[in-house]
Amino acid sequence: MRAPVILLFFAAGAFAAGPDSCMTCHTAMDDAATGPSALIKNDVHIAHGLSCADCHGGDRTNDDPDASMSKAKGFKGKPARSAIPKFCASCHSNPDYMRRYAPRERVDQFELYQTSVHGKRLAAGDANVATCIDCHSVHDIRAVKDSMSPVHPLHVAETCSRCHSDKQKMAAYKIPTNQFEEYRTSVHWQALSKRGDLSAPSCASCHGNHGAKPPEVESVSAVCGTCHVLFEQLYTKSVHKAVFSGEGGGGGCIVCHSNHAIHQPSTAMLTGPNAVCSGCHEAGSKPAEAATQMAGWIDGLDGALQQSEAVLTKAEKYGMEVSEAQVRLIDGREDLVKSRLNLHSMQTEDVRKPVEAGMAVAKETGKAGEDALREKDFRRLGLAVSVVLIGIAILAIRGLIRRIESNGDGGAAAAHE
Amino acid sequence: MSITEIKSKTLDWLDERTGWRMATDLLDHKVVPQHAGTAWYYFGGITLFLIGVQLFTGVLLLLYYRPTVAEAFDSVRFIMTRVEFGWLIRSIHSWSANLLILSAFIHMFSVAFTRSYQRPRELTWLSGIVLLGLMLGFGFSGYLLPWNMISYFATKVGTDVAGTMPVAGPTLARFLRGGEDVGAATLTRFFDFHVMILPLLTFALIGVHLLLVQKNGMHTPSGIPPSKLAHMKFFPNFFLRELMVWYGVLAVLGTLAAMFPWELGEKADPFASAPAGIRPEWYFLAQFYTLKLIPSHVWIFEGELLGLLGFGALAAVWVLLPFWGTRANGEPRTRLTAGVGIFLICYLITFTYLGYVK
Numbered sequence: 001m002r003a004p005v006i007l008l009f010f011a012a013g014a015f016a017a018g019p020d021s022c023m024t025c026h027t028a029m030d031d032a033a034t035g036p037s038a039l040i041k042n043d044v045h046i047a048h049g050l051s052c053a054d055c056h057g058g059d060r061t062n063d064d065p066d067a068s069m070s071k072a073k074g075f076k077g078k079p080a081r082s083a084i085p086k087f088c089a090s091c092h093s094n095p096d097y098m099r100r101y102a103p104r105e106r107v108d109q110f111e112l113y114q115t116s117v118h119g120k121r122l123a124a125g126d127a128n129v130a131t132c133i134d135c136h137s138v139h140d141i142r143a144v145k146d147s148m149s150p151v152h153p154l155h156v157a158e159t160c161s162r163c164h165s166d167k168q169k170m171a172a173y174k175i176p177t178n179q180f181e182e183y184r185t186s187v188h189w190q191a192l193s194k195r196g197d198l199s200a201p202s203c204a205s206c207h208g209n210h211g212a213k214p215p216e217v218e219s220v221s222a223v224c225g226t227c228h229v230l231f232e233q234l235y236t237k238s239v240h241k242a243v244f245s246g247e248g249g250g251g252g253c254i255v256c257h258s259n260h261a262i263h264q265p266s267t268a269m270l271t272g273p274n275a276v277c278s279g280c281h282e283a284g285s286k287p288a289e290a291a292t293q294m295a296g297w298i299d300g301l302d303g304a305l306q307q308s309e310a311v312l313t314k315a316e317k318y319g320m321e322v323s324e325a326q327v328r329l330i331d332g333r334e335d336l337v338k339s340r341l342n343l344h345s346m347q348t349e350d351v352r353k354p355v356e357a358g359m360a361v362a363k364e365t366g367k368a369g370e371d372a373l374r375e376k377d378f379r380r381l382g383l384a385v386s387v388v389l390i391g392i393a394i395l396a397i398r399g400l401i402r403r404i405e406s407n408g409d410g411g412a413a414a415a416h417e
Numbered sequence: 418m419s420i421t422e423i424k425s426k427t428l429d430w431l432d433e434r435t436g437w438r439m440a441t442d443l444l445d446h447k448v449v450p451q452h453a454g455t456a457w458y459y460f461g462g463i464t465l466f467l468i469g470v471q472l473f474t475g476v477l478l479l480l481y482y483r484p485t486v487a488e489a490f491d492s493v494r495f496i497m498t499r500v501e502f503g504w505l506i507r508s509i510h511s512w513s514a515n516l517l518i519l520s521a522f523i524h525m526f527s528v529a530f531t532r533s534y535q536r537p538r539e540l541t542w543l544s545g546i547v548l549l550g551l552m553l554g555f556g557f558s559g560y561l562l563p564w565n566m567i568s569y570f571a572t573k574v575g576t577d578v579a580g581t582m583p584v585a586g587p588t589l590a591r592f593l594r595g596g597e598d599v600g601a602a603t604l605t606r607f608f609d610f611h612v613m614i615l616p617l618l619t620f621a622l623i624g625v626h627l628l629l630v631q632k633n634g635m636h637t638p639s640g641i642p643p644s645k646l647a648h649m650k651f652f653p654n655f656f657l658r659e660l661m662v663w664y665g666v667l668a669v670l671g672t673l674a675a676m677f678p679w680e681l682g683e684k685a686d687p688f689a690s691a692p693a694g695i696r697p698e699w700y701f702l703a704q705f706y707t708l709k710l711i712p713s714h715v716w717i718f719e720g721e722l723l724g725l726l727g728f729g730a731l732a733a734v735w736v737l738l739p740f741w742g743t744r745a746n747g748e749p750r751t752r753l754t755a756g757v758g759i760f761l762i763c764y765l766i767t768f769t770y771l772g773y774v775k
Contacts, residue, residue, distance in 0.1 A: 319678035321497045321504065379505075383675035390668045394661045401657050 020060045021068050022052035039140035042148075048101045055087070082122055084131040085113050112211035119211075128169070135159055151209075154192065156202040157183055179203075182261035201227065221245060221252035228253075234344040265340075267295035290348050297355040298339050304362035305332045311369030318376045325368035332361030443631070447651035450637045457527035458635060462659040463666055464524050467517035468623070470670065471555075474510040475612065482562070484608035486601045489564035490684040497681060508674035514556060516670065518700050521549050522765075529738060529758045532749050533636035539739035541629040544622055546736050551619050556698055558611040564604060569685035571697045572607075573599045578708065581721040600687065639749075696772060703765045704728055706772030735761065 026037040040046055045054070053060040058075035062068040069075045079087040089110035091097050098105050109132075113119040118129040135151055142149035150159040161180035163169055170177050183189055183203070191200035206223050207214060215223045221241070225232025235241055235253070244255045251259075256269060256276045269276045271292040281288040308329060312322045335358030342350035432438045449458060481500055483492040496503035525545060528534055534542035561572045576599060580590030595602025637646060649655055697705050704724075711720040734741075734757065742754040 319676070319680065321494065321678070321681055323494065323681065323683075324498065379675045383671055386671050387668050390664045390671075394664050397657050397661045397664070401654065404653060404657075 020051055020053075021063050021065075022056075022058070022060050024063070025065060026052075036139040039138075042140045042142060044141055044143045044146070055091075081127045081131060082125075084133055085110055085119065085122070088132045109210040112208070116208070116210065116212045117214075128172075130163060134163070151204075153198045153200075153202060156204050156209075157189070160203045179260045182258075186260060186262040187264050188262060215251075220254055224253045230341055231344050234342065234350075238344060238346040240346060267299050270295035270343075287346075290346075294343060294348055294351045297351060298336070298343070301332075301336050301339060301355045301358045301362065304359055304366070305329065305336060308332070308362045308366035308369060311366055311373065315369050315372035315376065318373070320372040320376055322368060322372050325365045325372075328361060328368075329365045332358045332365065335361065444652040445650075447631075448648035449635055449651050449655040451647040451649050452638060452641055454527075454531055454638060457524075457531065458655075459659060459662050460520055460524035460527055461630075463662060464517060464520045465623070466663045466666060467513050467520060468619070470513045470667075471510065471517060472616070474506045474513065477506045478510060479612065484562070484604055486564060486604055486685075489562060489604060490681075493563045494681055497678075504678055505674055508677075508679045509670050511679035512670055512673040512677075514559060515699070516666070518549075518552050518556060521552050522700075525549055526758060526762060528636075530755065531636065531638055532742065532751075532754065534739040535636075535743055535749065536739070536747070538629070538633050538636060541626060541633060542739050543736070544626040544629060548619065548622050548626060551615055551622065553700060554615050555611060555619075556700060558607040558615065560698055561599075561604060561607045562611065563681060564685045565682035566685050566689070566692050567682050567695060569599060569687070570691045570695045572603065573691075574695065574705075575697060575701070576603075578721060578725070581719065582725055583722060598687075699769055699773065702772035703768035706768045706775070709772075731761070 023037055023040075026035055029035060029037075036052070040052075051060055052058075056076055056078075057073065058070070059068045059073040062073070067073065069077070076087075092105075093107050093110045095107045098107050113132075114123065118131070121129040122131065137150055142152075144151050146152060147154065149155065157180055164175075165177050165180045167177050188201045191197045192202060204212065205226075221232050221235055221244075225235075231253075240255075241252075244250055244252050257263075257265065268274050271277070271288075275288075275291065277288055277291045281291070308325075312326055312329065315322045316326075335354040338354035339351050339358065342354060449455070478496065481492055481496045481503070483489060493507065496507050498504075500506075528542065528545065557572075557575060560568045562568075576590050576593050579593060580586045582589060591597065593603065593606065594600070595606045696702060707728075708721055708724045711724045713720045715723050738754065738757075741750070743749050
């Protein structure tokens with residue numbers, strides 16, 4: 001028995017600087033390949049020099065299992081599921097302790113968790129809800145910034161979906177399970193997964209992470225406004241605010257944009273068969289007419305800017321210098337963005353002003369592009385005329401040489417050198 | 418007194434005071450050998466013509482160009498977009514600069530392969546090589562003047578490479594930049610080199626080069642027996658042919674300028690990161706790519722230093738071609754010189770191509 005123990009001692013050396021009886025024994029157990037000792041090598045706690053005993057208690061320096069895992073040595077063992085948040089909080093809610101390892105880490109996770117739907121249900125005796133380990137994993141807990149972590153921004157949605165897309169698990173709570181499916185069609189998912197923009201929102205950005213709960217109807221716009229600040233400001237002043245955010249209103253921004261399946265907005269949301277406005281406003285009504293008018297303006301500006309850009313790109317391909325106009329075109333695009341933004345105030349005048357400014361830019365830059373193309377044609381005509389004149393000059397010189405040399409005034413036949 | 422008499426008396430009066438008939442006598446008696454390789458003679462003239470084009474267009478550009486960091490880029494854009502035919506002048510200046518260096522290289526290799534550098538033309542060869550170096554200096558200094566992103570970062574790389582030269586490297590880099598980094602002082606200096614120092618040196622050396630050509634005459638390939646060698650008068654016969662070639666080059670220049678106007682790029686931003694695919698002008702690409710291939714450290718040497726020493730050794734061998742290309746008894750080392758020339762051409766073409774595509 002002693003020989004294997006010594007061998008295991010050296011094997012465990014890979015994980016801890018000093019002798020660690022927890023590692024020594026658990027590495028030798030039947031479940032070693034799948035158990036805690038196999039997982040723990042990637043754990044952030046181990047990387048910071050902590051060991052099994054720092055969470056589970058006991059005396060890691062003692063080889064005798066009975067002594068090392070005795071209550072006298074503070075051994076806590078495997079915590080009950082309902083006790084896990086408090087178990088983790090014993091360190092993570094202790095500012096003095098956390099400062100040693102992660103000085104900027106928040107220490108209010110447990111406090112927030114208790115306000116969350118998960119935390120409240122757990123307190124009410126529902127042990128099926130998510131606790132720390134369901135999201136962060138157990139024994140192979142990685143730092144959030146680690147791209148392999150289940151709570152890394154790129155993986156949060158998938159981690160939440162492990163439970164929230166499970167119809168069987170969610171049946172008892174009577175909540176939908178299509179959020180992840182819908183989210184994966186959204187612009188937010190596109191930004192996160194395709195562009196790699198880690199600041200793009202996933203579940204926790206809107207619902208909160210430790211204090212996770214669905215936003216209340218009246219606070220939806222505030223949640224969206226965290227990122228879409230100007231949109232929220234305009235929406236708050238609009239007639240829609242009172243209607244959408246009031247009782248039975250559907251919840252602010254999501255009335256038009258949906259919640260999880262937020263798609264690229266377009267003017268098709270304002271007018272036409274798929275217009276979201278038509279859900280409330282009848283065709284031909286004043287608001288519907290206003291929406292159609294604003295959509296027309298915005299589409300008109302978009303088209304005009306695209307046309308100008310195409311002309312400028314064509315001129316640039318011919319090597320014409322149109323950089324000033326291209327820089328000016330950016331102003332037009334900003335006007336387009338502004339008109340789309342101002343739409344949220346639902347005041348036609350707010351949309352008309354940037355559209356007019358943008359149309360002026362589109363006209364100006366389009367003219368610059370057309371001028372450049374005309375200049376290109378002029379240059380080529382000039383080139384053709386010049387080449388013809390040069391050709392005539394060359395032929396004339398050739399004729400002159402022939403005339404000179406036919407008069408016998410050409411070569412000096414005698415050797416010079 | 419008839420008009421003919423007035424003209425004759427006037428010319429006599431001028432000749433008495435200026436001796437201009439000496440020049441016409443010289444032209445009357447100057448001849449050019451006629452053989453299979455006569456076409457190579459035109460490249461010296463083409464190079465001279467393109468230098469003239471550079472001078473003419475350069476002076477016109479100076480009317481509007483402003484050599485300060487704040488105004489350089491905008492002034493070039495102004496030339497290209499607002500000044501009548503400014504785009505043509507700037508594009509011709511840029512294209513002509515490139516054709517000039519190409520023509521100078523062809524001229525140099527034609528001289529090398531026809532062994533025109535042999536006694537007594539060693540100094541003609543040396544003055545020509547220095548002139549080629551000055552042309553490259555024009556290219557390097559002129560590249561920065563529009564103050565765009567590519568030129569800014571290429572100059573940074575170029576002066577960094579100069580800084581790795583042994584002993585004088587850091588001092589040379591500081592001298593070129595006018596400080597520790599490429600900035601306002603560098604632009605002023607490069608402008609000064611481009612429009613004042615290099616032109617003065619070039620005109621002086623062109624004078625020396627042409628005088629030496631005049632003194633020693635045109636070289637004739639050694640394989641042709643004197644009895645079979647014909648000559649044509651330089652003026653007007655050869656000169657008119659050269660004029661035809663110049664017109665042809667002018668047509669090429671005009672076509673390049675009109676069809677492919679020289680682009681301006683983006684204004685230099687010293688705080689931006691270097692743009693991807695940054696590289697120097699084509700005539701420095703072979704060296705640039707070679708330096709990229711050399712590991713950062715080779716034994717105890719820095720890679721760049723080793724590369725520079727290699728270029729220096731190769732350049733020294735090439736410059737001294739007239740002195741080792743001929744044996745003590747006057748016999749040419751034909752195979753050796755041709756081999757070195759072919760190696761150099763293959764190296765330049767291959768590495769320039771690789772530097773362009775990779």
